[in-house]
Amino acid sequence: IKKVMPIPKAHYGGRHTVTMLPGAGIGPELMGYVKEVFKYAGVPVDFEDVEIDPNADDNVDLDYAITSIRRNGVALKGNIETRSTEAGVLSRNVALRNELDLYVNVLHCVSYPGVNSRQKNIDIVIVRQNTEGEYSMLEHESVYGVIESMKVITNFNSERVARYAFEYAKRNGRKKVTTVHKANIMKLSDGLFLEISRRVAKDYPDIIHNDMIIDNCCMQLVSNPHQFDVVLTTNLYGAIVSNVVCGLLGGAGLLAGKNYGDHYTIFEPGTRNTGTSIAGKNIANPIAMLNAAVDMLRHLGHKHHAIVIQNAINKTINQGVHTRDLGGTATSRDVVDNILKHIKIATA
Ligand code: ADP
Ligand code: MG
Secondary structure (H helix, E strand, C coil): CCCCCCCCCCCECCEEEEEEECCCCCHHHHHHHHHHHHHHCCCCEEEEECCCCCCCCCCHHHHHHHHHHHHHCEEEECCCCCCCCCCCCCCHHHHHHHHCCCCEEEEEEECCCCCCCCCCCCEEEEEEECCCEEEEEEEEEEECCEEEEEEECCHHHHHHHHHHHHHHHHHCCCCEEEEEECCCCCCCHHHHHHHHHHHHHCCCCCCEEEEEEHHHHHHHHHHCHHHCCEEEECHHHHHHHHHHHHHHHCCCCCCEEEEECCCCEEEEECCCCCCHHHCCCCCCCCHHHHHHHHHHHHHHCCHHHHHHHHHHHHHHHHCCCCCHHHCCCCCHHHHHHHHHHHHHHHHC
16 A cells, blocks of 8 residues: 555645535534635635535435546535435435545544533544445345345455554554454454554554454543554444544534545544434534534645634634534524634634
8 A cells, every 4th residue: 555645636726626526404503504614714625516416216316426526536424314225325424424535534523622522631532444344235134034245345345444543543643552352253354454453553553553343442441542653444433433532522512524536535523413303493413514614624625724714613612602513602604703703813
């Protein structure tokens, strides 16, 4: 594996075009805030909006979204809904990641000092296999009343996600990688994932490697999260562990996640929520999507804009301008206005 960090894609006169997939629920309103903040901060990014009809029985919209991301290299994404019940129409979120071969999901979970959370001073990086495992979407009813679901673990994908985790640890001065698995029960599938991570670990003698069973990991995360540094895990365990850690830090509305392949990158809120029940009420926390947008700016090399917006976000959170998911009374609008205010101060 030659490179682990994707490079910024083609840009003209310093501007980038990025695919925007608002998705369902709170996605569209959060994207509206991103556009507003970008406009206000003078960010040289143009969005190509791509809507995906959740009720479609075909994948025409999805195919177009994939073409757009292939062209732009980078996307900002909400959670896409798939309402069609037609056989053969599978989760479009999963299909998108698979088609673009976004084999790793990285969720850097860092506490905000200003958020009243269950655990303090957390700094955990979750590196999750993003395209196979329990998400192979290969399910069938073999005989009436018996469902079989295939969990696919390959040598190739286990190796490159393990390599990514150790390489990330090395480049970012992290000390330990913990492989999270259930190899005591799933001896072949998780056994392979664990075995390969142990083999890759040998190439990184300066980084401590250990492993933990997923159930124990969930308990340890809640009771003693400070023992974790980089967590390397399979797809479904990664989804669970991500949600546990986000819960400890302040919930679904704060953190952003990155989906990487060798060629394309998708930025999105870390826990990939739709937020259907809170949509259109001016109460969704806009921070997770704005953090995803900041990550995207860093990736594209717009460092200055990223710093300005990041500082404005951090000041807003640490001043206690919180939506109700964080125990506050601010509306989404209040939070965004506060961020705009700090951008104005910083750029005046
Ligand atoms: P649902 O799909 O039922 O709407 P989700 O899985 O999308 O729920 O989200 C899980 C929980 O996290 C829900 O209670 C949702 O309201 C909450 N949530 C998700 N995103 C946000 C956000 N940006 N701000 C506040 N709450 C959020
Ligand atoms: Mg949901």
